Amino acid sequence: MTSPASKYFVTKPDCSRHQIFPGVMINTVAGEKTMISIVELEPRSEVKPHQHPHEQMGYLVSGELTFTIGDETRVVKPGEMWRIPGGVVHGCVAGSEPTLAIDVFNPIREDYR
Template structure:
């Protein structure tokens, strides 16, 4: 077991919003979450106290953050301040995003 290179077995695995698998890894103050949104998948309206930033890895997704709506694709960044309602959908095909949370979301360790 390495303190610098986690194995897949050391990562958290969860399913959020019924159909969206995520793989997570947390350090002392921040957390990564690799999100695989299936075609037609929805990460429905929610908010959390943690700040969230990320980047689209593949596919396209529609982000609704506060009162703004933006379709993002590979390489596009996003920022969601803590406490702001948001929703993400992948209406045209599967999409993958890498989220970063600060502080750590303990429920997704």
């Protein structure tokens, strides 16, 4: 039995789902001013370097990312976070295991709705 729709609680099937790069899937939900994404990366998948005007902050739940933000590269482990100002080039490569991250965007990315 499925639960009735809620204006406050969201389940994964309620989210918008997009493949943003090969092996990289996101599930997103937006409020009025903020968007959150669950990012699932297959082993060794790559988020190609890109930039956007949105501020982005994230948290690594599991796996490992070699993450480049601007001119800085770091291996990110579970429990670590990142912050990316709008307009800064960034990208990452997943490690040898499936990887799960959470990203928050402000303002909302209309391309991920």
